[in-house]
Amino acid sequence: MDTEVKCHSGYVYAEEPRYFVWQGKELEIESIETAWREPGQRLFRVVAEDSNLFELCYNEAADRWSAVQLML
Numbered sequence: 001m002d003t004e005v006k007c008h009s010g011y012v013y014a015e016e017p018r019y020f021v022w023q024g025k026e027l028e029i030e031s032i033e034t035a036w037r038e039p040g041q042r043l044f045r046v047v048a049e050d051s052n053l054f055e056l057c058y059n060e061a062a063d064r065w066s067a068v069q070l071m072l
Contacts, residue, residue, distance in 0.1 A: 005056060005065040014042050014058040020067055022048070045070070 008016040016035075019028050027048040034045045042058040053070040 003056075003065050003067040005058070005067075017044055017046065017056055020048075020054070020056060020065070022054070022067060022069070 004021040005014075005017050006019040007014050008018055010016075016032065017029055019026055021027070027050060029046045030049055030051075031047045032044055033047060033053070036043050040060050042060070044056045046054050046056060048054055053072060055068045055070055057066045057068075058064075059066070
């Protein structure tokens with residue numbers, strides 16, 4: 001599912017996500033648990049301000065973000 005993400009961009013775009021929209025509500029990212037790259041993608045496992053865990057994925061070719069809520 002496409003989602004809107006606001007991020008810090010230093011030397012590259014999508015260096016560090018800060019906020020994202022989930023079910024119509026903007027959530028601040030409290031912490032980034034892990035970040036990694038796969039071919040054509042940047043991925044982040046994050047904890048949102050509501051204490052839920054999400055995986056954010058930036059598809060570089062499509063210039064789109066997606067978000068998935070992870071169950072603990």
